[in-house]
Amino acid sequence: MLRIKKYVKVSDIDEAYELNQKKRNIIIGGMHWLKMGDRQVNTAIDLSDLGLDTIEETEDFFEIGCMTTLRQLEQHGGLDRYTGGAVKEAVKNIVGVQFRNTATVGGSFYGRYGFSDVLTAFMAMDTYVVCHNAGIVNIKEFSARKPDRDIIVKIIVKKTKLDMAYMAQRHARTDFPVLTCAVSFWAGVWHAAVGARPAKAEVVLGEYLDCGRDISEEDAEKFGEYVASRMSFGSNMRGSAEYRKKIASVLVKRAMLEAGRKR
Numbered sequence: 001m002l003r004i005k006k007y008v009k010v011s012d013i014d015e016a017y018e019l020n021q022k023k024r025n026i027i028i029g030g031m032h033w034l035k036m037g038d039r040q041v042n043t044a045i046d047l048s049d050l051g052l053d054t055i056e057e058t059e060d061f062f063e064i065g066c067m068t069t070l071r072q073l074e075q076h077g078g079l080d081r082y083t084g085g086a087v088k089e090a091v092k093n094i095v096g097v098q099f100r101n102t103a104t105v106g107g108s109f110y111g112r113y114g115f116s117d118v119l120t121a122f123m124a125m126d127t128y129v130v131c132h133n134a135g136i137v138n139i140k141e142f143s144a145r146k147p148d149r150d151i152i153v154k155i156i157v158k159k160t161k162l163d164m165a166y167m168a169q170r171h172a173r174t175d176f177p178v179l180t181c182a183v184s185f186w187a188g189v190w191h192a193a194v195g196a197r198p199a200k201a202e203v204v205l206g207e208y209l210d211c212g213r214d215i216s217e218e219d220a221e222k223f224g225e226y227v228a229s230r231m232s233f234g235s236n237m238r239g240s241a242e243y244r245k246k247i248a249s250v251l252v253k254r255a256m257l258e259a260g261r262k263r
């Protein structure tokens, strides 16, 4: 059970950062993950008065505040158009609408969860995590860092021209995924992010491909095999390493073909 002694709704981010430096204090997002643990917390730090619950779109980028919910990601028209529906596809099976109405982007990035559909989708885009202390950090670097006592303020996605598709394998809708996969083409290179291996998402680039956006079924099949051969897979209650490797090559192939069709 989660036990909280004191609750503070902060009025600025510096106050939140200072409070968060104490080991027994925590930032709270939607609290879905936190409430699963058994923990005694001194001060729960709530960022919900800081106006960080919006998605701002400009010509060049999206700025997604850390208190934005997964449901907002799912329903944002600009993100939907930019990703060809891939972000919506990535979050639509996360538990249910009521859950997504409160689960936050900050909590989803901070956890760097192996099973994360959210991390997988954003790894396949030109994404940056804005941390209060560390500043602007590329998503790959952020994902490789251990969770610390910094605060995620917002996420920035640069609007590089993008073709993208998202696919995941689940035993049942709304269950944790067996494998997550986002494939995209931007800056002249194919990107494949695969997560829930069960380790967190990693990206393999198709730099060897000289076909550009125009991919054939054969290119996609080979890219699927290439990506699967360059990643490590593990076993858990949801599937074996061998099964995941096979699924990965198939999902990468299908997602690449789908992204190619969206041009």
Ligand SMILES: Cc1cc2nc3c(=O)[nH]c(=O)nc-3n(C[C@H](O)[C@H](O)[C@H](O)COP(=O)(O)OP(=O)(O)OC[C@H]3O[C@@H](n4cnc5c(N)ncnc54)[C@H](O)[C@@H]3O)c2cc1C
Binding pocket: 026, 027, 028, 029, 030, 031, 032, 033, 034, 035, 036, 066, 067, 070, 093, 094, 095, 102, 103, 104, 105, 106, 107, 108, 109, 110, 111, 113, 115, 116, 117, 118, 119, 150, 151, 152, 153, 174, 175, 176, 177
């Ligand atoms: C039963 C269940 C099923 C799930 N299934 C899936 C799934 O299928 N796919 C998927 O992608 N995800 C899934 N998730 C994860 C979920 O989508 C959220 O990512 C998760 O609940 C964390 O979001 P939250 O807002 O609840 O964060 P919280 O539980 O409030 O916080 C999680 C952690 O993040 C920290 N934190 C929160 N905000 C910030 C911030 N701004 N800066 C720094 N640290 C911060 C907290 O201190 C805490 O350590 C599941 C979660 C649960 C509980």
